[in-house]
Amino acid sequence: MSSGHVSIDTHDACVDFPIFDAKSRSVKKAFLGRAGGSIGRNSSNVVVVEALRDITISLKEGDRVGLVGHNGAGKSTLLRLLSGIYEPTRGRASIQGRVAPVFDLGVGMDPEISGFENIIIRGLFLGMTRKQMLAKMDEIAEFTELGDYLAMPMRTYSTGMRVRVALAVVTSIEPEILLLDEGIGAVDAEFMKKARVRLQDLVARAGILVFASHSDEFLVQLCSSAMWIDHGTVRQSGSIRDVLTAYNGPDSAERVDRMIAAHA
Structure with missing residues (x-):
């Protein structure tokens, strides 16, 4: 388990993205469609997209x-x-603990060097030492099922292969705070099934897990509570059952209960 005090606290945190060329309405529309926030103007009259608004969260060790x-x-x-x-544009955010983000899979990956070297670099990026990564190398390599490909430059890999490397590294470390986005996708179902088992072990070792997913079953498997994010604000938070039922509509209650019972 993690050492020391692990926590995430945000108070009225907002994240704004400025749109510098807001004269053209179509650009603005196109951007908004992507960011999903709402438009406002900041104090210097630059048009901004409010991607997150008034986010107040308090998480401690053991939260999933x-x-x-x-x-x-x-x-x-x-x-x-x-x-x-x-960084929050307004409000504040304080994170204590070693964070392992599993969503920017390209971060810490160099297309010109081999899979093996990328595994070490990715581990360093996640707070491990070179020695620790070398000790885990055989096990990580085996898990990726990429064999000789690991000796080849990363640019020769398909997206799915890169995701395998990233998942293999992240599921081999000891994170205090694990931030996971299932939208990493691009991996065949068989491999994802194998990765899920490792992710469950990883979650058991992590201090805090925050997991974004479109799979209710996967959420029920890994989480005890949930938050419904809508247009950049927290629409509802509470038990995994309450939030999933509210999000999917009242007709889903029975299905959600069945899933929870199956993973109890």
């Missing part, structure tokens, strides 16, 4: 939180805020 919401609702932006990649 699922994030639900439509694409573009702000889940990925929230994960980036919680990982420290984005």
